[in-house]
Amino acid sequence: MAQYVLYNCGPSGNCYKVRLFAALAGIPLKILEVDLAGGEHRQPAFTALNPWQQVPVLQDGEIVIWDSQAILVYLAERYAEPEWCPPDPLSRARVMQWLSVSANEIQHGPADARLVRKFAYPLNYDHAVRLSSHVLTTIDAHLADREWLALHLPSIADCAAYPYIALAPEGGISLEPYDAIRAWMARIEALPGYVPIGS
Amino acid sequence: MAQYVLYNCGPSGNCYKVRLFAALAGIPLKILEVDLAGGEHRQPAFTALNPWQQVPVLQDGEIVIWDSQAILVYLAERYAEPEWCPPDPLSRARVMQWLSVSANEIQHGPADARLVRKFAYPLNYDHAVRLSSHVLTTIDAHLADREWLALHLPSIADCAAYPYIALAPEGGISLEPYDAIRAWMARIEALPGYVPIGS
Structure with missing residues (x-):
């Protein structure tokens, strides 16, 4: 099964929403830590992914989704059992x-x-x-x-x-x-x- | 076509989200004004519909939906063209x-x-x-x-x-x-x- 990249920050509850759901639904995620303390979320490489300058961001090939709720909807509808x-x-x-x-x-x-x-x-x-x-x-x-x-x-x-x-x-x-x-x-x-x- | 009841407050932008979408999608709504100034949203008859004590609330027969975004999802998926x-x-x-x-x-x-x-x-x-x-x-x-x-x-x-x-x-x-x-x-x-x- 392919892996999807999650731009993550460990203590963020919004990122944890995605990691929790992926774990429960059996969806493998590749985790990339974003250095919020160092301001990486305000650098052009990251704001090109998410102009709101926030984690989490999900990357699935060419597709980039920001907002934790939207990532849950995307992963559930594309990769999980319909019950979710x-x-x-x-x-x-x-x-x-x-x-x-x-x-x-x-x-x-x-x-x-x-x-x-x-x-x-x-x-x-x-x-x-x-x-x-x-x-x-x-x-x-x-x-x-x-x-x-x-x-x-x-x-x-x-x-x-x-x-x-x-x-x-x-x-x-x-x-x-x-x-x-x-x-x-x-x-x-x-x-x-x-x-x-x-x- | 049936009418769905929208518990509404005229100046509320959250209620207007629903009225706007219904108008654009051609969905008839029966509007019931809730007297926020008089505290009607904190009375038991209303909090039984929405424990968050907020407008809008949509009633479609036995079904009651609170939250403006959820009402948009419900109306779009049940009663509107799929493009919405x-x-x-x-x-x-x-x-x-x-x-x-x-x-x-x-x-x-x-x-x-x-x-x-x-x-x-x-x-x-x-x-x-x-x-x-x-x-x-x-x-x-x-x-x-x-x-x-x-x-x-x-x-x-x-x-x-x-x-x-x-x-x-x-x-x-x-x-x-x-x-x-x-x-x-x-x-x-x-x-x-x-x-x-x-x-």
């Missing part, structure tokens, strides 16, 4: 709801809190903590009577949402109050092929 | 890239700036203006040699990105420096069925 992103309109919409939450609310809640605490980004920590509380409370209620976020089986929606929720404690946000979220995380961590972020 | 969201993996990924940008960068740049200026939301205006400059500069460069954001024809990606870019001046952000964006906006506004936000 089923083709019917309602399943697609259910998955899309959680890809949006991952790109917006989870990013600006727990992910931003972690950027401040762990990487000293100049963002508003209190705002990120307040948003995290709203996000985690809403997701916990959603998961109270569901096994997976979007569908009856694990999907790319779970792979998109899991990393920055699991990493929330690195942003000073405890997951202790959220029983349903912790049970959902345990289900993901028990899936065959699961890899933690540091692997 | 083509089924091949690469097209899906290209569209998804711009749905993520619409949910994240455009939302927290020009849309947040407008929330502060027009609706007095307690957000960081300077941060929104800085992000807007980055977002609009990046999109303008992307559109310099393209007619549409994601594909060779207009897609739901254009419908997702257009509203809060077109509304940027209401947030105090001029579009004057962005020639390619203004040309793209004119192409959207010339599409058969186009409706402005206030229609």
